[in-house]
Amino acid sequence: MTAVLEARGLSAAYGHLHVLHDIDLAVGDGKVVLLLGANGAGKTTTLRAISNLMVRTRGEVTFLGTSIQGKSTESIARMGIAHVPEDRGTFLHLTVKDNLDLATYCRSNKSLIRADIQRVYDLFPRLKERERQAAGTLSGGEQQMLAIARGLLSKPKLLLLDEPxxxxxxxxxxxxxxxxxxxxxxxxxxxxxVEQNAKIALRFSDYCYLLETGRIVMEGPASRFINDDAIRRSYLGY
Incomplete structure (x- = not known):
């Protein structure tokens, strides 16, 4: 498997509070990898550690074969990692169109930008219907669509999705x-x-890592987690 992202010995802390402990994970090219675990297991912190966002980290993270450890969040985004956080990160007082335009601010080819905006409107037709509406007046589902659309407009190679x-x-x-x-x-x-709805997320994913208290305790193909009754009952609650 060609890895787009690899993390080795990744640990993270908020001040003196250590949350992640030496985790190893990889995301293959074109694959969907799922992080499962209870609240507080370290799932969101893992995404933040990759993006160097609000956490102190150690270990090694490589993206497309290049180390990104210690790089700024902005530099990591420019390299091709789009992070859609749990709070969605949209500008609520700006219109849908303004939010999408802001996602392309580093790009200069206007014809390609127009084509890409049309592409996300094709994926999310409700955003087109509401393009002049303030983002804060959208429903929760529409705000999530807008957050994902903004991530896609940066033309990422890797999309980090936190609790869509x-x-x-x-x-x-x-x-x-x-x-x-x-x-x-x-x-x-x-x-x-990162997704709490294990049932739907496992159907969507290729591979899964299960976190407990900041450590990976199990990993394998998503089908293994779906088909093993003992795993489902013990860890996934269905």
Missing amino acids: SFGLAPLVVEEIFQILSEVRANEAVSILL
Whole structure:
């Protein structure tokens, strides 16, 4: 497997509070890798450690064969890693269109930008319908669509997705993951996913890491987690 991202001995702390402890993980080219675990297991911290966002880290992280350890969050984003955080990170007082335009601020080819904005409108037609609407007036599902669309407009090689189903109704969650399946099929992007809804996330993923108190306690193909009744009952709650 060609790895887009590799982390070796990755640890992270908030001040003196150590949250991650020497974890190893990899994301293959074009693959979806899932991080599962209870609240507080270190899933969001793992994504933040990769993006060098608000945490102190040690270990080694490579992206496309180049070390990104110690690089600024902005530099990491420019290299091709888009981070869609749990709080979605949209500018609530700006319109949908303004939010999308801001996602392309480092790019100069206007014709390609227009084509890419049309591409995300094709993926998320409701954003086109609401492009003049303030982001803060959108529904939770629409705000999540906007956050993912902004990430895609940076033309990432790797998308870090933190809890895309958080706070959404089941039908909306199904819609979000259907769109993500289209993204996976049609875009040259790998995905590292944090998601509490294990049932739907495992169907969407290729490989899974299970975290407990900042350590990886189990890993393997997503199908293993789906099909092993003991794992499902003990760790996934269904």
